[in-house]
Amino acid sequence: MIDFDYVKARDVGDAVNQIALNPAAKFIAGGTNLIDLMKENVASPARLIDITGLPLGEIEETDAGGLLIGALVPNSDLAYDPRIAKRYPLVSSAILAGASAQLRNMASTGGNLLQRTRCLYFYDTTTPCNKREPGTGCSAIDGFNRMNAILGWSETCIAVHPSDLCVALAALEAIVHVSGTKGDRAIPFADFHRLPGDTPQIDTNLACDEIIIAIELPPEGFSSNYSYLKIRDRLSYAFALVSVAAALKIEGGAIKDARVALGGVAHKPWRVSDAEKRLVGQQPSRKTFGDCADILLQGATGFAHNSFKIELARRAIVRTLEQAAAGTPQIQSVKAII
Amino acid sequence: MQLRTQATGGPSGPGLTPKVQVTLRVNGVERRVSLRPWTTLLDALREYLDLTGTKKGCDHGQCGACTVLVDGRRIVSCLTLAVMKDGAEITTIEGLAANGELHPLQKAFISHDGFQCGYCTPGQICSAVGLIAEGHAKTADEIRELMSGNICRCGCYPNIVAAIEEVMQGARTEAAP
Numbered sequence: 001m002i003d004f005d006y007v008k009a010r011d012v013g014d015a016v017n018q019i020a021l022n023p024a025a026k027f028i029a030g031g032t033n034l035i036d037l038m039k040e041n042v043a044s045p046a047r048l049i050d051i052t053g054l055p056l057g058e059i060e061e062t063d064a065g066g067l068l069i070g071a072l073v074p075n076s077d078l079a080y081d082p083r084i085a086k087r088y089p090l091v092s093s094a095i096l097a098g099a100s101a102q103l104r105n106m107a108s109t110g111g112n113l114l115q116r117t118r119c120l121y122f123y124d125t126t127t128p129c130n131k132r133e134p135g136t137g138c139s140a141i142d143g144f145n146r147m148n149a150i151l152g153w154s155e156t157c158i159a160v161h162p163s164d165l166c167v168a169l170a171a172l173e174a175i176v177h178v179s180g181t182k183g184d185r186a187i188p189f190a191d192f193h194r195l196p197g198d199t200p201q202i203d204t205n206l207a208c209d210e211i212i213i214a215i216e217l218p219p220e221g222f223s224s225n226y227s228y229l230k231i232r233d234r235l236s237y238a239f240a241l242v243s244v245a246a247a248l249k250i251e252g253g254a255i256k257d258a259r260v261a262l263g264g265v266a267h268k269p270w271r272v273s274d275a276e277k278r279l280v281g282q283q284p285s286r287k288t289f290g291d292c293a294d295i296l297l298q299g300a301t302g303f304a305h306n307s308f309k310i311e312l313a314r315r316a317i318v319r320t321l322e323q324a325a326a327g328t329p330q331i332q333s334v335k336a337i338i
Numbered sequence: 339m340q341l342r343t344q345a346t347g348g349p350s351g352p353g354l355t356p357k358v359q360v361t362l363r364v365n366g367v368e369r370r371v372s373l374r375p376w377t378t379l380l381d382a383l384r385e386y387l388d389l390t391g392t393k394k395g396c397d398h399g400q401c402g403a404c405t406v407l408v409d410g411r412r413i414v415s416c417l418t419l420a421v422m423k424d425g426a427e428i429t430t431i432e433g434l435a436a437n438g439e440l441h442p443l444q445k446a447f448i449s450h451d452g453f454q455c456g457y458c459t460p461g462q463i464c465s466a467v468g469l470i471a472e473g474h475a476k477t478a479d480e481i482r483e484l485m486s487g488n489i490c491r492c493g494c495y496p497n498i499v500a501a502i503e504e505v506m507q508g509a510r511t512e513a514a515p
Contacts, residue, residue: 003376004375004376006375006419028422031418032399032414032417035378035417035418036398036417039397039398040398048419076472080474099487100402100486101412101465101468101484101486101487102412102413102465102468102487103417105411106417106418237486332483333479333480333484334479
Protein backbone atom coordinates (compact mmCIF):
# COMPACT_ATOMS: atom_id res chain seq x y z
CA MET A 1 0.00 0.00 0.00
CA ILE A 2 1.20 3.50 -0.74
CA ASP A 3 0.90 6.43 1.60
CA PHE A 4 -2.61 7.66 2.35
CA ASP A 5 -4.26 9.57 5.12
CA TYR A 6 -7.28 8.59 7.11
CA VAL A 7 -10.28 10.50 8.38
CA LYS A 8 -13.61 9.53 9.91
CA ALA A 9 -16.83 10.90 8.47
CA ARG A 10 -19.03 12.56 11.13
CA ASP A 11 -22.32 12.09 9.29
CA VAL A 12 -23.63 11.40 5.78
CA GLY A 13 -23.42 15.08 4.79
CA ASP A 14 -19.81 15.26 5.96
CA ALA A 15 -18.98 12.07 4.05
CA VAL A 16 -20.31 13.34 0.71
CA ASN A 17 -18.75 16.77 1.19
CA GLN A 18 -15.40 15.20 1.88
CA ILE A 19 -15.50 12.92 -1.14
CA ALA A 20 -16.66 15.82 -3.35
CA LEU A 21 -13.70 17.91 -2.18
CA ASN A 22 -11.20 15.10 -2.64
CA PRO A 23 -11.85 12.98 -5.74
CA ALA A 24 -8.74 10.90 -4.96
CA ALA A 25 -10.35 9.75 -1.70
CA LYS A 26 -12.37 6.59 -1.17
CA PHE A 27 -14.91 5.55 1.40
CA ILE A 28 -14.06 2.55 3.50
CA ALA A 29 -16.45 0.31 5.47
CA GLY A 30 -15.71 -3.42 5.68
CA GLY A 31 -12.59 -3.01 3.57
CA THR A 32 -12.62 -6.63 2.38
CA ASN A 33 -12.20 -5.64 -1.27
CA LEU A 34 -10.60 -2.18 -1.06
CA ILE A 35 -7.73 -3.14 1.30
CA ASP A 36 -6.93 -6.08 -0.94
CA LEU A 37 -6.91 -3.84 -4.04
CA MET A 38 -4.68 -1.37 -2.21
CA LYS A 39 -2.23 -4.13 -1.32
CA GLU A 40 -2.12 -5.11 -5.00
CA ASN A 41 -1.64 -1.47 -6.05
CA VAL A 42 -4.81 -1.69 -8.12
CA ALA A 43 -6.38 1.01 -5.94
CA SER A 44 -4.30 3.83 -4.47
CA PRO A 45 -6.60 6.37 -2.80
CA ALA A 46 -4.89 9.43 -1.34
CA ARG A 47 -7.31 9.39 1.56
CA LEU A 48 -9.61 6.88 3.20
CA ILE A 49 -12.84 8.24 4.61
CA ASP A 50 -14.02 5.82 7.29
CA ILE A 51 -17.82 5.67 7.18
CA THR A 52 -18.27 2.92 9.78
CA GLY A 53 -19.39 5.45 12.39
CA LEU A 54 -22.40 6.59 10.33
CA PRO A 55 -25.86 5.54 11.57
CA LEU A 56 -26.59 3.18 8.65
CA GLY A 57 -26.55 -0.14 10.49
CA GLU A 58 -30.27 -0.90 10.94
CA ILE A 59 -32.89 -2.90 9.06
CA GLU A 60 -36.27 -1.16 9.20
CA GLU A 61 -39.81 -1.82 7.98
CA THR A 62 -40.99 0.44 5.14
CA ASP A 63 -44.50 1.92 4.88
CA ALA A 64 -44.93 -0.10 1.68
CA GLY A 65 -44.46 -3.35 3.60
CA GLY A 66 -40.87 -4.02 2.58
CA LEU A 67 -37.57 -3.63 4.39
CA LEU A 68 -34.96 -0.89 4.29
CA ILE A 69 -31.44 -2.24 4.84
CA GLY A 70 -28.88 0.26 6.07
CA ALA A 71 -25.75 0.35 3.89
CA LEU A 72 -23.53 -0.64 6.82
CA VAL A 73 -25.44 -3.78 7.86
CA PRO A 74 -22.81 -6.56 7.70
CA ASN A 75 -23.51 -9.30 5.15
CA SER A 76 -23.76 -11.94 7.91
CA ASP A 77 -26.24 -9.90 9.98
CA LEU A 78 -28.33 -9.42 6.85
CA ALA A 79 -28.31 -13.11 5.93
CA TYR A 80 -29.33 -14.25 9.43
CA ASP A 81 -31.78 -11.45 10.24
CA PRO A 82 -35.06 -13.27 11.04
CA ARG A 83 -37.12 -10.88 8.88
CA ILE A 84 -34.81 -11.36 5.89
CA ALA A 85 -34.57 -15.13 6.40
CA LYS A 86 -38.38 -15.48 6.58
CA ARG A 87 -39.58 -12.91 4.05
CA TYR A 88 -36.58 -12.71 1.66
CA PRO A 89 -34.86 -16.11 1.90
CA LEU A 90 -33.41 -15.58 -1.60
CA VAL A 91 -31.29 -12.76 -0.13
CA SER A 92 -30.10 -14.92 2.78
CA SER A 93 -29.28 -17.83 0.49
CA ALA A 94 -27.33 -15.70 -1.99
CA ILE A 95 -25.25 -14.10 0.77
CA LEU A 96 -24.45 -17.48 2.33
CA ALA A 97 -23.31 -18.77 -1.08
CA GLY A 98 -20.59 -16.12 -1.17
CA ALA A 99 -17.22 -15.48 0.49
CA SER A 100 -16.43 -16.94 3.92
CA ALA A 101 -17.95 -16.47 7.37
CA GLN A 102 -15.15 -14.07 8.33
CA LEU A 103 -15.56 -11.92 5.22
CA ARG A 104 -19.36 -11.87 5.61
CA ASN A 105 -18.87 -10.62 9.18
CA MET A 106 -16.78 -7.72 7.86
CA ALA A 107 -18.37 -6.81 4.52
CA SER A 108 -21.14 -4.21 4.40
CA THR A 109 -24.33 -4.33 2.32
CA GLY A 110 -23.44 -1.15 0.41
CA GLY A 111 -19.87 -2.31 -0.13
CA ASN A 112 -21.09 -5.58 -1.60
CA LEU A 113 -22.68 -3.61 -4.46
CA LEU A 114 -19.46 -1.68 -5.04
CA GLN A 115 -16.98 -4.55 -5.02
CA ARG A 116 -14.87 -4.76 -8.12
CA THR A 117 -14.38 -7.58 -10.58
CA ARG A 118 -12.02 -10.43 -9.74
CA CYS A 119 -10.84 -10.69 -13.37
CA LEU A 120 -7.25 -11.96 -13.17
CA TYR A 121 -5.95 -9.18 -15.37
CA PHE A 122 -7.67 -6.42 -13.42
CA TYR A 123 -5.62 -7.62 -10.43
CA ASP A 124 -2.38 -8.22 -12.36
CA THR A 125 -0.77 -4.78 -12.68
CA THR A 126 1.86 -6.12 -15.08
CA THR A 127 -0.78 -6.69 -17.80
CA PRO A 128 -2.98 -4.31 -19.81
CA CYS A 129 -6.53 -3.83 -18.49
CA ASN A 130 -9.02 -1.21 -19.66
CA LYS A 131 -10.87 -1.30 -16.37
CA ARG A 132 -7.73 -0.60 -14.35
CA GLU A 133 -5.97 1.62 -16.88
CA PRO A 134 -8.34 2.83 -19.61
CA GLY A 135 -6.94 2.59 -23.12
CA THR A 136 -4.35 -0.10 -22.41
CA GLY A 137 -6.40 -2.99 -23.81
CA CYS A 138 -8.11 -6.13 -22.51
CA SER A 139 -5.82 -9.02 -21.64
CA ALA A 140 -8.70 -11.38 -20.88
CA ILE A 141 -10.16 -11.51 -24.41
CA ASP A 142 -7.18 -13.55 -25.63
CA GLY A 143 -6.05 -14.68 -22.20
CA PHE A 144 -7.24 -17.08 -19.51
CA ASN A 145 -10.92 -16.15 -19.55
CA ARG A 146 -12.61 -19.06 -17.76
CA MET A 147 -14.17 -16.69 -15.20
CA ASN A 148 -15.19 -14.01 -17.71
CA ALA A 149 -18.38 -12.84 -19.37
CA ILE A 150 -20.56 -14.49 -22.00
CA LEU A 151 -23.21 -11.76 -22.11
CA GLY A 152 -23.15 -7.97 -22.38
CA TRP A 153 -19.40 -7.72 -22.81
CA SER A 154 -17.65 -5.27 -25.09
CA GLU A 155 -14.43 -5.31 -27.08
CA THR A 156 -12.86 -3.30 -24.27
CA CYS A 157 -13.83 -5.50 -21.30
CA ILE A 158 -15.17 -8.99 -20.60
CA ALA A 159 -15.09 -8.80 -16.79
CA VAL A 160 -17.99 -10.02 -14.64
CA HIS A 161 -19.48 -8.59 -11.47
CA PRO A 162 -18.54 -10.96 -8.63
CA SER A 163 -21.41 -10.46 -6.16
CA ASP A 164 -23.94 -13.14 -5.18
CA LEU A 165 -26.10 -10.78 -3.13
CA CYS A 166 -26.54 -8.48 -6.13
CA VAL A 167 -28.00 -11.30 -8.21
CA ALA A 168 -30.74 -11.79 -5.60
CA LEU A 169 -31.30 -8.03 -5.25
CA ALA A 170 -31.67 -7.74 -9.04
CA ALA A 171 -34.27 -10.52 -9.06
CA LEU A 172 -36.20 -8.88 -6.22
CA GLU A 173 -36.05 -5.45 -7.91
CA ALA A 174 -34.44 -3.77 -4.91
CA ILE A 175 -33.97 -0.01 -4.86
CA VAL A 176 -30.62 1.62 -4.04
CA HIS A 177 -30.96 4.80 -1.97
CA VAL A 178 -28.04 7.17 -2.34
CA SER A 179 -27.14 10.59 -0.99
CA GLY A 180 -24.92 13.16 -2.67
CA THR A 181 -24.01 16.82 -2.63
CA LYS A 182 -26.95 17.50 -4.96
CA GLY A 183 -29.41 15.61 -2.76
CA ASP A 184 -30.84 12.13 -2.37
CA ARG A 185 -32.09 9.81 -5.10
CA ALA A 186 -33.36 6.26 -5.50
CA ILE A 187 -31.86 4.04 -8.22
CA PRO A 188 -33.72 0.92 -9.42
CA PHE A 189 -31.38 -2.04 -9.06
CA ALA A 190 -31.35 -2.73 -12.80
CA ASP A 191 -29.93 0.77 -13.36
CA PHE A 192 -27.33 0.67 -10.61
CA HIS A 193 -24.64 -1.43 -12.30
CA ARG A 194 -23.74 -0.86 -15.93
CA LEU A 195 -22.35 -2.73 -18.90
CA PRO A 196 -18.72 -2.02 -19.83
CA GLY A 197 -19.21 -0.42 -23.26
CA ASP A 198 -16.34 1.96 -24.01
CA THR A 199 -15.87 2.94 -20.35
CA PRO A 200 -15.27 -0.29 -18.42
CA GLN A 201 -13.47 1.64 -15.69
CA ILE A 202 -16.92 2.76 -14.49
CA ASP A 203 -18.77 -0.07 -12.72
CA THR A 204 -21.93 1.71 -11.59
CA ASN A 205 -24.10 4.77 -12.13
CA LEU A 206 -23.26 6.08 -8.66
CA ALA A 207 -21.79 9.59 -9.03
CA CYS A 208 -18.37 10.23 -7.50
CA ASP A 209 -19.89 12.50 -4.84
CA GLU A 210 -22.60 10.02 -3.84
CA ILE A 211 -22.78 7.42 -1.09
CA ILE A 212 -25.12 4.45 -0.75
CA ILE A 213 -27.21 4.87 2.38
CA ALA A 214 -29.70 1.99 2.11
CA ILE A 215 -31.09 -0.83 -0.02
CA GLU A 216 -34.88 -1.12 -0.13
CA LEU A 217 -36.60 -4.45 -0.63
CA PRO A 218 -40.10 -4.25 -2.10
CA PRO A 219 -42.89 -6.10 -0.22
CA GLU A 220 -42.88 -9.18 -2.50
CA GLY A 221 -40.15 -11.52 -1.29
CA PHE A 222 -41.12 -14.70 -3.22
CA SER A 223 -40.52 -16.63 0.01
CA SER A 224 -42.41 -19.80 -1.02
CA ASN A 225 -40.84 -20.50 -4.41
CA TYR A 226 -37.26 -19.38 -4.80
CA SER A 227 -33.77 -20.80 -5.16
CA TYR A 228 -30.21 -19.52 -5.49
CA LEU A 229 -27.94 -22.00 -7.27
CA LYS A 230 -24.24 -21.23 -7.60
CA ILE A 231 -21.95 -23.35 -9.79
CA ARG A 232 -18.24 -22.90 -9.07
CA ASP A 233 -14.86 -24.61 -9.27
CA ARG A 234 -14.79 -25.38 -5.52
CA LEU A 235 -17.75 -26.41 -3.40
CA SER A 236 -17.41 -23.38 -1.15
CA TYR A 237 -15.62 -20.05 -0.97
CA ALA A 238 -15.18 -19.50 -4.70
CA PHE A 239 -16.60 -17.04 -7.18
CA ALA A 240 -19.38 -18.23 -9.47
CA LEU A 241 -18.84 -19.66 -12.90
CA VAL A 242 -22.60 -19.27 -13.22
CA SER A 243 -25.19 -18.48 -10.58
CA VAL A 244 -28.96 -18.23 -10.86
CA ALA A 245 -31.50 -16.49 -8.63
CA ALA A 246 -35.01 -17.68 -9.40
CA ALA A 247 -38.23 -16.47 -7.79
CA LEU A 248 -41.72 -17.59 -8.73
CA LYS A 249 -45.25 -16.73 -7.64
CA ILE A 250 -47.40 -19.81 -8.24
CA GLU A 251 -51.18 -19.81 -7.85
CA GLY A 252 -53.46 -22.69 -8.74
CA GLY A 253 -50.60 -24.54 -10.40
CA ALA A 254 -49.78 -21.68 -12.77
CA ILE A 255 -46.93 -19.16 -12.63
CA LYS A 256 -48.29 -15.67 -11.90
CA ASP A 257 -44.99 -13.82 -11.60
CA ALA A 258 -41.40 -14.81 -12.31
CA ARG A 259 -37.95 -13.39 -11.80
CA VAL A 260 -34.70 -14.89 -13.01
CA ALA A 261 -31.29 -13.23 -12.64
CA LEU A 262 -27.87 -14.60 -13.57
CA GLY A 263 -24.53 -14.01 -11.87
CA GLY A 264 -21.01 -14.72 -13.08
CA VAL A 265 -21.90 -14.17 -16.73
CA ALA A 266 -21.86 -10.39 -17.24
CA HIS A 267 -20.66 -7.02 -15.99
CA LYS A 268 -23.90 -6.78 -13.99
CA PRO A 269 -26.61 -9.18 -12.79
CA TRP A 270 -28.32 -10.35 -15.98
CA ARG A 271 -32.10 -10.18 -16.45
CA VAL A 272 -34.24 -10.31 -19.58
CA SER A 273 -37.89 -9.33 -19.17
CA ASP A 274 -39.05 -11.45 -22.14
CA ALA A 275 -37.57 -14.53 -20.49
CA GLU A 276 -39.61 -13.90 -17.37
CA LYS A 277 -42.76 -13.12 -19.39
CA ARG A 278 -42.36 -16.49 -21.10
CA LEU A 279 -43.04 -18.14 -17.73
CA VAL A 280 -46.11 -16.14 -16.72
CA GLY A 281 -49.39 -18.02 -17.15
CA GLN A 282 -47.57 -21.31 -17.72
CA GLN A 283 -47.50 -24.51 -15.69
CA PRO A 284 -44.01 -25.19 -14.31
CA SER A 285 -42.29 -27.59 -16.72
CA ARG A 286 -38.82 -28.37 -17.98
CA LYS A 287 -39.84 -27.32 -21.48
CA THR A 288 -41.07 -23.89 -20.34
CA PHE A 289 -38.01 -23.37 -18.17
CA GLY A 290 -35.80 -24.30 -21.13
CA ASP A 291 -37.56 -21.72 -23.30
CA CYS A 292 -36.96 -19.13 -20.58
CA ALA A 293 -33.27 -20.08 -20.46
CA ASP A 294 -32.97 -19.79 -24.24
CA ILE A 295 -34.36 -16.26 -24.18
CA LEU A 296 -32.10 -15.27 -21.26
CA LEU A 297 -29.04 -16.55 -23.10
CA GLN A 298 -29.87 -15.05 -26.50
CA GLY A 299 -26.72 -13.50 -27.92
CA ALA A 300 -24.43 -15.28 -25.46
CA THR A 301 -20.91 -15.61 -26.87
CA GLY A 302 -18.01 -17.21 -25.11
CA PHE A 303 -14.24 -17.12 -25.47
CA ALA A 304 -11.52 -19.77 -25.67
CA HIS A 305 -11.89 -20.89 -22.06
CA ASN A 306 -15.48 -20.08 -21.12
CA SER A 307 -17.81 -21.15 -23.93
CA PHE A 308 -18.90 -24.04 -21.71
CA LYS A 309 -20.66 -21.47 -19.54
CA ILE A 310 -23.45 -21.06 -22.10
CA GLU A 311 -24.68 -24.64 -21.78
CA LEU A 312 -23.84 -24.63 -18.06
CA ALA A 313 -25.97 -21.52 -17.61
CA ARG A 314 -28.84 -23.04 -19.61
CA ARG A 315 -28.90 -26.16 -17.42
CA ALA A 316 -28.44 -24.13 -14.21
CA ILE A 317 -31.39 -21.88 -15.11
CA VAL A 318 -33.66 -24.89 -15.72
CA ARG A 319 -32.52 -26.61 -12.53
CA THR A 320 -32.91 -23.49 -10.38
CA LEU A 321 -36.42 -22.88 -11.73
CA GLU A 322 -37.30 -26.50 -11.00
CA GLN A 323 -36.00 -26.10 -7.44
CA ALA A 324 -38.01 -22.89 -7.04
CA ALA A 325 -41.20 -24.40 -8.48
CA ALA A 326 -40.93 -27.47 -6.25
CA GLY A 327 -40.32 -25.36 -3.14
CA THR A 328 -37.00 -27.14 -2.60
CA PRO A 329 -34.42 -24.34 -2.72
CA GLN A 330 -30.71 -25.09 -2.87
CA ILE A 331 -29.34 -25.27 0.68
CA GLN A 332 -25.88 -23.69 0.65
CA SER A 333 -24.34 -26.10 3.19
CA VAL A 334 -25.59 -29.15 1.25
CA LYS A 335 -23.54 -29.61 -1.87
CA ALA A 336 -25.80 -32.06 -3.67
CA ILE A 337 -27.90 -30.29 -6.31
CA ILE A 338 -31.40 -31.72 -6.18
CA MET B 339 5.29 9.52 -4.67
CA GLN B 340 3.40 12.68 -3.91
CA LEU B 341 3.98 13.91 -0.37
CA ARG B 342 0.93 15.24 1.34
CA THR B 343 1.78 15.65 4.99
CA GLN B 344 4.81 16.23 7.11
CA ALA B 345 5.70 13.54 9.56
CA THR B 346 5.78 14.46 13.21
CA GLY B 347 8.71 12.17 13.85
CA GLY B 348 9.23 8.47 14.13
CA PRO B 349 11.64 6.15 12.41
CA SER B 350 9.96 5.80 9.01
CA GLY B 351 11.28 8.99 7.52
CA PRO B 352 9.84 12.34 6.52
CA GLY B 353 6.84 12.97 4.33
CA LEU B 354 4.67 10.07 5.33
CA THR B 355 1.24 10.48 6.87
CA PRO B 356 1.83 10.86 10.60
CA LYS B 357 1.35 8.01 13.01
CA VAL B 358 -1.87 7.87 14.94
CA GLN B 359 -2.51 6.65 18.46
CA VAL B 360 -4.71 3.56 18.59
CA THR B 361 -5.96 1.82 21.70
CA LEU B 362 -6.79 -1.86 21.37
CA ARG B 363 -8.05 -4.05 24.19
CA VAL B 364 -6.19 -7.25 23.35
CA ASN B 365 -7.00 -10.40 25.31
CA GLY B 366 -8.36 -8.27 28.14
CA VAL B 367 -5.37 -5.92 28.35
CA GLU B 368 -5.44 -2.33 27.09
CA ARG B 369 -2.61 -1.76 24.62
CA ARG B 370 -1.74 1.60 23.11
CA VAL B 371 0.17 1.69 19.85
CA SER B 372 1.32 4.43 17.54
CA LEU B 373 1.03 3.35 13.92
CA ARG B 374 0.37 4.58 10.43
CA PRO B 375 -3.08 4.21 8.86
CA TRP B 376 -2.02 1.41 6.51
CA THR B 377 -0.92 -0.92 9.31
CA THR B 378 -3.29 -3.86 9.35
CA LEU B 379 -4.60 -5.32 12.57
CA LEU B 380 -2.54 -8.42 11.73
CA ASP B 381 0.69 -6.42 11.50
CA ALA B 382 -0.22 -4.42 14.62
CA LEU B 383 -0.63 -7.65 16.59
CA ARG B 384 2.50 -9.33 15.26
CA GLU B 385 4.93 -6.46 14.75
CA TYR B 386 3.86 -3.90 17.34
CA LEU B 387 2.42 -6.03 20.15
CA ASP B 388 4.62 -9.14 19.79
CA LEU B 389 1.57 -11.41 19.59
CA THR B 390 2.86 -13.72 16.89
CA GLY B 391 0.30 -16.47 17.49
CA THR B 392 -1.87 -14.90 14.79
CA LYS B 393 -0.34 -15.99 11.49
CA LYS B 394 0.19 -14.23 8.19
CA GLY B 395 -0.66 -16.64 5.40
CA CYS B 396 -1.84 -15.13 2.12
CA ASP B 397 -2.28 -11.56 3.48
CA HIS B 398 -5.24 -11.20 1.08
CA GLY B 399 -8.20 -12.58 3.03
CA GLN B 400 -8.20 -15.91 1.27
CA CYS B 401 -6.66 -18.38 3.74
CA GLY B 402 -8.02 -17.49 7.19
CA ALA B 403 -4.69 -17.98 9.04
CA CYS B 404 -4.99 -14.46 10.47
CA THR B 405 -8.50 -14.96 11.90
CA VAL B 406 -9.08 -13.20 15.23
CA LEU B 407 -12.19 -12.12 17.13
CA VAL B 408 -13.07 -8.42 17.14
CA ASP B 409 -15.80 -7.57 19.63
CA GLY B 410 -16.61 -11.29 19.61
CA ARG B 411 -16.91 -11.68 15.82
CA ARG B 412 -14.42 -13.61 13.74
CA ILE B 413 -12.76 -11.55 11.02
CA VAL B 414 -9.60 -11.71 8.95
CA SER B 415 -7.08 -9.31 10.51
CA CYS B 416 -5.06 -8.95 7.27
CA LEU B 417 -7.88 -6.98 5.59
CA THR B 418 -8.58 -4.88 8.68
CA LEU B 419 -6.85 -1.56 9.33
CA ALA B 420 -5.82 -1.30 12.99
CA VAL B 421 -6.76 2.39 13.01
CA MET B 422 -10.38 1.42 12.26
CA LYS B 423 -10.52 -0.80 15.36
CA ASP B 424 -9.56 1.88 17.87
CA GLY B 425 -11.27 0.95 21.14
CA ALA B 426 -12.22 -2.56 20.02
CA GLU B 427 -11.91 -5.76 22.02
CA ILE B 428 -9.54 -8.16 20.22
CA THR B 429 -9.17 -11.84 21.11
CA THR B 430 -6.28 -13.79 19.62
CA ILE B 431 -5.16 -17.36 20.09
CA GLU B 432 -2.99 -16.16 23.00
CA GLY B 433 -6.13 -15.06 24.86
CA LEU B 434 -8.18 -18.26 24.72
CA ALA B 435 -6.61 -20.25 27.56
CA ALA B 436 -7.92 -19.23 30.98
CA ASN B 437 -6.29 -19.78 34.38
CA GLY B 438 -3.56 -21.90 32.90
CA GLU B 439 -6.03 -24.22 31.22
CA LEU B 440 -6.40 -24.59 27.46
CA HIS B 441 -9.66 -23.58 25.80
CA PRO B 442 -11.88 -26.62 25.07
CA LEU B 443 -11.22 -26.14 21.33
CA GLN B 444 -7.46 -26.14 21.90
CA LYS B 445 -7.81 -29.40 23.84
CA ALA B 446 -10.05 -30.90 21.16
CA PHE B 447 -7.65 -29.97 18.35
CA ILE B 448 -4.92 -31.83 20.26
CA SER B 449 -7.01 -34.89 21.09
CA HIS B 450 -8.37 -35.15 17.51
CA ASP B 451 -5.01 -34.40 15.91
CA GLY B 452 -6.58 -31.44 14.11
CA PHE B 453 -3.32 -30.18 12.65
CA GLN B 454 -0.03 -31.26 11.18
CA CYS B 455 2.30 -28.32 10.58
CA GLY B 456 0.14 -26.08 12.80
CA TYR B 457 0.45 -22.87 10.79
CA CYS B 458 -3.29 -22.53 10.13
CA THR B 459 -4.26 -23.72 13.62
CA PRO B 460 -4.53 -20.38 15.49
CA GLY B 461 -6.83 -19.12 12.72
CA GLN B 462 -8.79 -22.38 12.66
CA ILE B 463 -9.34 -22.27 16.43
CA CYS B 464 -10.28 -18.58 16.57
CA SER B 465 -12.62 -19.17 13.64
CA ALA B 466 -14.19 -22.14 15.44
CA VAL B 467 -14.72 -20.04 18.59
CA GLY B 468 -16.58 -17.54 16.40
CA LEU B 469 -18.52 -20.30 14.66
CA ILE B 470 -19.78 -21.76 17.95
CA ALA B 471 -20.69 -18.30 19.28
CA GLU B 472 -22.66 -17.57 16.09
CA GLY B 473 -24.71 -20.71 16.65
CA HIS B 474 -25.66 -21.34 13.00
CA ALA B 475 -23.85 -24.66 12.52
CA LYS B 476 -25.69 -27.74 13.74
CA THR B 477 -24.35 -30.49 11.47
CA ALA B 478 -20.95 -31.56 10.15
CA ASP B 479 -21.97 -30.24 6.72
CA GLU B 480 -22.72 -26.86 8.25
CA ILE B 481 -19.41 -26.83 10.15
CA ARG B 482 -17.58 -27.57 6.90
CA GLU B 483 -19.41 -24.82 5.03
CA LEU B 484 -19.01 -22.21 7.77
CA MET B 485 -15.31 -23.06 8.27
CA SER B 486 -14.57 -22.82 4.54
CA GLY B 487 -12.69 -19.54 5.10
CA ASN B 488 -9.90 -21.45 6.87
CA ILE B 489 -7.60 -23.36 4.57
CA CYS B 490 -5.38 -26.22 5.82
CA ARG B 491 -2.66 -27.19 3.36
CA CYS B 492 -1.90 -30.33 5.41
CA GLY B 493 -5.46 -31.45 4.79
CA CYS B 494 -6.50 -32.05 8.40
CA TYR B 495 -10.11 -31.14 7.68
CA PRO B 496 -11.80 -34.36 8.93
CA ASN B 497 -10.03 -34.03 12.30
CA ILE B 498 -10.73 -30.30 12.51
CA VAL B 499 -14.44 -30.94 11.93
CA ALA B 500 -14.41 -33.73 14.53
CA ALA B 501 -12.76 -31.45 17.09
CA ILE B 502 -15.29 -28.69 16.53
CA GLU B 503 -18.22 -31.14 16.60
CA GLU B 504 -17.08 -32.48 19.96
CA VAL B 505 -16.83 -29.03 21.53
CA MET B 506 -20.14 -27.96 19.99
CA GLN B 507 -21.87 -30.99 21.47
CA GLY B 508 -20.26 -30.29 24.83
CA ALA B 509 -21.47 -26.68 24.69
CA ARG B 510 -25.00 -27.90 23.89
CA THR B 511 -24.93 -30.43 26.76
CA GLU B 512 -23.80 -27.74 29.19
CA ALA B 513 -26.50 -25.39 27.98
CA ALA B 514 -29.22 -28.04 28.51
CA PRO B 515 -31.17 -27.75 31.80
